[in-house]
Amino acid sequence: MAVDPEHVLRAAAALLTRKSTATMDEVAKAAGISRATLHRHFAGRDALVRALEALGIAECEAALDEARLDEGSASDAVRRLVGAIEPAAGLLAFLYTENQLFEGEEQNAGWATIDDRISALFRRGQLGGEFRVDLTPAWLTEALYGLMASGAWLVHSGKGAPKDFQHMIVELLLGGALRREES
Amino acid sequence: MAVDPEHVLRAAAALLTRKSTATMDEVAKAAGISRATLHRHFAGRDALVRALEALGIAECEAALDEARLDEGSASDAVRRLVGAIEPAAGLLAFLYTENQLFEGEEQNAGWATIDDRISALFRRGQLGGEFRVDLTPAWLTEALYGLMASGAWLVHSGKGAPKDFQHMIVELLLGGALRREES
DNA sequence: CCTGGATGAGACATCCGTGTCTCATATGGG
DNA sequence: CCCATATGAGACACGGATGTCTCATCCAGG
Numbered sequence: 422m423a424v425d426p427e428h429v430l431r432a433a434a435a436l437l438t439r440k441s442t443a444t445m446d447e448v449a450k451a452a453g454i455s456r457a458t459l460h461r462h463f464a465g466r467d468a469l470v471r472a473l474e475a476l477g478i479a480e481c482e483a484a485l486d487e488a489r490l491d492e493g494s495a496s497d498a499v500r501r502l503v504g505a506i507e508p509a510a511g512l513l514a515f516l517y518t519e520n521q522l523f524e525g526e527e528q529n530a531g532w533a534t535i536d537d538r539i540s541a542l543f544r545r546g547q548l549g550g551e552f553r554v555d556l557t558p559a560w561l562t563e564a565l566y567g568l569m570a571s572g573a574w575l576v577h578s579g580k581g582a583p584k585d586f587q588h589m590i591v592e593l594l595l596g597g598a599l600r601r602e603e604s
Numbered sequence: 605m606a607v608d609p610e611h612v613l614r615a616a617a618a619l620l621t622r623k624s625t626a627t628m629d630e631v632a633k634a635a636g637i638s639r640a641t642l643h644r645h646f647a648g649r650d651a652l653v654r655a656l657e658a659l660g661i662a663e664c665e666a667a668l669d670e671a672r673l674d675e676g677s678a679s680d681a682v683r684r685l686v687g688a689i690e691p692a693a694g695l696l697a698f699l700y701t702e703n704q705l706f707e708g709e710e711q712n713a714g715w716a717t718i719d720d721r722i723s724a725l726f727r728r729g730q731l732g733g734e735f736r737v738d739l740t741p742a743w744l745t746e747a748l749y750g751l752m753a754s755g756a757w758l759v760h761s762g763k764g765a766p767k768d769f770q771h772m773i774v775e776l777l778l779g780g781a782l783r784r785e786e787s
Numbered sequence: 788c789c790t791g792g793a794t795g796a797g798a799c800a801t802c803c804g805t806g807t808c809t810c811a812t813a814t815g816g817g
Numbered sequence: 818c819c820c821a822t823a824t825g826a827g828a829c830a831c832g833g834a835t836g837t838c839t840c841a842t843c844c845a846g847g
Contacts, residue, residue: 423793444834455795460836496782518701543781553783559763560755560772561781567754571746580742589743597780598726598744599679600736606823627804638825643806 424454426462430476433469438511439577441518445469470519471529477516478531480509485538495546496595502542503569504587510573517570536562561594568594607637609645613659616652621694622760624701628652653702654712660699661714663692668721678729679778685725686752687770693756700753719745744777751777 432452436443443451445466449459463469484505490498506513536559543561546552552561568590575581581589615635619626626634628649632642646652667688673681689696719742726744729735735744751773758764764772 445836446834456835457796457837458794461794465836466834546781550783552781553779556772556776556781557764560758560768560776563754563758563763564751564772564776567750567757568747570753571750572743574750575743575746580746581740585743589739589747593739593743593747593780594776595780595782596736597776597778597782598729598735598739599778599780600733601784628806629804639805640807640826641824644823648806649804 424458424462426472428452429454429459429462430472434473434476434512434515437473438515441515473512474516474519474529475531477509477512478529478535480512481506481535482531484509485535490538490542491545495542495549495551498542499546499565499595500587500591502539503565503590506569507583507586510569510586511577513566514570514573517566539565565590565594607641607645609655611635612637612642612645613655617656617659617695617698620656621698624698656695657699657702657712658714660692660695661712661718663695664689664718665714667692668718673721673725674728678725678732678734681725682729682748682778683770683774685722686748686773689752690766690769693752693769694760696749697753697756700749722748748773748777 429452433448436448436451440447445459446456448469449456452459459469463472484502487505488498488501490502492498539562540558543552543558547554547558572581572586572590575589576583576586612635616631619631619634623630628642629639631652632639635642642652646655667685670688671681671684673685675681722745723741726735726741730737730741755764755769755773758772759766759769
C-alpha cells in the first residue's frame with residue numbers, strides 16, 4: 422500500500438506543469454491516491470509546492486553535475502547542460518511562473534547556488550576568451566532560463582519538436598540569430 | 605471624480621506585474637479607488653485581466669507600428685522593436701505567466717496577429733540572407749518573448765540596469781554569446 | 788488467523804475571495 | 818441653489834478550495 426512520495430511528486434509535477442491552478446483533489450486523482458492520503462504526505466498545497474521546488478532544485482543540481490561544467494570548452498558544457506536539464510524543463514517552467522515563491526523573503530537558497538554555478542560557467546567562458554564580455558554572466562544565466570522556458574512552451578504547444586529542444590536553445594544562446602560567413 | 609479607466613489599468617498592471625496573485629481589493633487600493641468602483645468599471649477579476657490583455661496587445665501593436673519592421677535591415681528592425689516594446693515588458697511578462705488565458709480555447713486572436721508580424725520580420729531577415737535559416741521564425745519569435753521576460757525580470761530584481769535592457773536582449777538574440785573575431 | 792498500520796471515501800467546518808447590495812457623501816453641471 | 822451622478826464604505830451571501838475528522842476497508846506481517 423505504502424504510497425511512494427516520489428511518484429506522487431512526479432504526478433503532481435506533470436499535472437501542474439500543464440495546469441498550474443489544479444486543485445489538491447485533482448493532484449490526488451492524478452497521483453492515483455485520495456485527497457486524504459495526499460494531505461497525509463504533504464500538509465497542504467504550500468508544502469506540496471515546496472516539495473516540488475526541492476525536487477526541481479535537486480534535478481537541476483543533478484543536471485549540473487551530469488553536465489560536468491568544468492570540463493572541456495564552455496560551449497560544450499552549455500550544450501551538455503541544456504541537454505541534461507531538458508527532462509526537468511517542464512517542472513522548472515512551472516516553478517518559474519510560481520513566482521509566489523520569489524515574492525516572499527523565504528526563497529529557497531538552492532536557486533542561488535544554481536545561479537552561481539551557471540554564472541561561473543559563463544564567467545569561465547569569458548575568461549577563456551570563448552564568450553563575449555559585454556554581456557554579464559548574470560544576464561546570460563537569466564537568458565538561459567528564459568530560453569529554456571520558451572523552448573518548453575514551444576514544445577508543449579506543439580509548435581516545435583522535443584528533439585530540437587537542445588539545438589534551438591544552444592544555437593540561439595551561443596550563436597545568435599545572425600548568419601555568419603565563416604565557421 | 606470620474607475615474608480614469610486607463611489609469612486604473614496602469615496601476616493594476618504595475619501591481620500585478622509584481623504580485624500576480626493580488627486581490628481585487630489590493631488592485632483597487634493600488635489604483636486609489638474603492639473595490640466597489642473597481643467592480644463598476646471592470647466586472648470581476650476576469651474582465652480586468654481581459655482588459656489588461658487588450659491593453660498589452662494594443663501596446664504591442666503600437667510598438668510594432670513604431671518600430672517600422674519593414675524598413676531597413678531586419679537587425680535594425682529587431683533593435684527598434686525591442687526598444688519600443690520595453691515600456692510594456694513588465695505587463696507582457698505578467699500576461700505571459702497568466703497562462704490561464706492560454707489554457708482555455710478562447711484565447712485572444714490578437715496574440716496570433718502579433719506572432720505573425722514578428723515571425724514575418726524574422727522570415728524577412730532569413731530571406732534577405734541576414735538571419736540563419738536553421739532556426740525557425742516561430743522559435744525566434746518565442747525566444748524573443750522569453751528573452752524580454754528574462755530581461756524584465758533581471759531589471760525588476762535589480763540585477764540589471766533598465767538602460768541595458770535593449771542592448772542585452774538584442775545583442776544576445778542576434779549575436780549570441782560567442783566571441784567573434786571580426787565585426 | 789489475527790492484529791496493526793495505511794488507505795479511501797465522505798462529511799463537516801472554515802477561510803478567503805468574490806459578486807452584489809445599500810446608503811451616505813461629494814462633486815459638478817444646470 | 819438643487820439635483821443627477823459617481824464614488825466610498827461597509828454589510829451580506831455565495832462558492833470554491835482547503836484542513837480536519839471519522840469510519841470502513843484492505844493488506845502485510847506475526
